[in-house]
Amino acid sequence: MEKVILLSGSPRAKGNTAQVLEECKKVIANEGVEAEVISLAGKKIEGCIACYKCRDTKKCSLDDGLNEIIDKIRTAQGLIVGAPVYFGTPRGDLMNALQRIGMVSRGTDKFLSWKVGGPIAIARRGGLSTSYQEMLMFYFINDMIVPGANYWNLVFGAQPGDALQDAEGMDTVKQFSSNVAKLVKKLS
Numbered sequence: 001m002e003k004v005i006l007l008s009g010s011p012r013a014k015g016n017t018a019q020v021l022e023e024c025k026k027v028i029a030n031e032g033v034e035a036e037v038i039s040l041a042g043k044k045i046e047g048c049i050a051c052y053k054c055r056d057t058k059k060c061s062l063d064d065g066l067n068e069i070i071d072k073i074r075t076a077q078g079l080i081v082g083a084p085v086y087f088g089t090p091r092g093d094l095m096n097a098l099q100r101i102g103m104v105s106r107g108t109d110k111f112l113s114w115k116v117g118g119p120i121a122i123a124r125r126g127g128l129s130t131s132y133q134e135m136l137m138f139y140f141i142n143d144m145i146v147p148g149a150n151y152w153n154l155v156f157g158a159q160p161g162d163a164l165q166d167a168e169g170m171d172t173v174k175q176f177s178s179n180v181a182k183l184v185k186k187l188s
């Protein structure tokens with residue numbers, strides 16, 4: 001069965017990002033595609049140290065739990081990432097994760113190539129578009145396929161639970177998730 005990983009970059013296990021991704025997971029499951037939310041909450045994801053060891057060892061030399069996430073991403077056909085916006089950019093740990101995941105992919109068998117997905121940005125008020133664009137850079141340098149929706153994947157919310165009240169934002173990310181699942185199925 002095809003699978004989509006939804007990676008939450010928030011330190012809040014049950015914050016807005018996790019809640020939004022749980023809703024996206026339901027949409028994907030309704031399309032008949034397996035979906036799993038993985039959270040960076042409780043983890044400290046370091047930045048790439050440019051050791052290039054992944055080219056030889058086929059995994060990241062840093063042992064902070066990211067290799068286990070990479071193993072799951074490898075076996076999936078889709079990858080959606082959700083980020084809380086911090087000072088106008090995606091949270092640092094998430095970008096650390098994306099840069100290392102990308103490095104391992106490029107240094108090994110390019111496992112990200114042709115995976116379907118895209119980013120979702122969540123914020124109280126400002127920096128959504130810039131964060132969304134910043135995360136898109138990861139997708140497009142790694143030969144990935146990003147479907148659109150009727151709007152960009154931006155959701156407003158400050159306190160946990162607020163994001164689910166943003167009806168337009170939730171409609172957009174649900175349509176996007178449905179498109180991800182449909183495309184995964186078409187490509188399989």
Ligand SMILES: Cc1cc2nc3c(=O)[nH]c(=O)nc-3n(C[C@H](O)[C@H](O)[C@H](O)COP(=O)(O)O)c2cc1C
Binds near residue numbers: 014017084125157
């Ligand atoms: C360090 C920090 C920086 C933040 N910077 C922004 C910001 O630039 N723009 C904004 O609208 N919200 C900002 N926020 C609010 C979060 O984006 C917002 O609460 C979001 O819903 C958090 O998602 P989460 O519940 O998944 O962690 C910031 C929050 C923190 C903790």
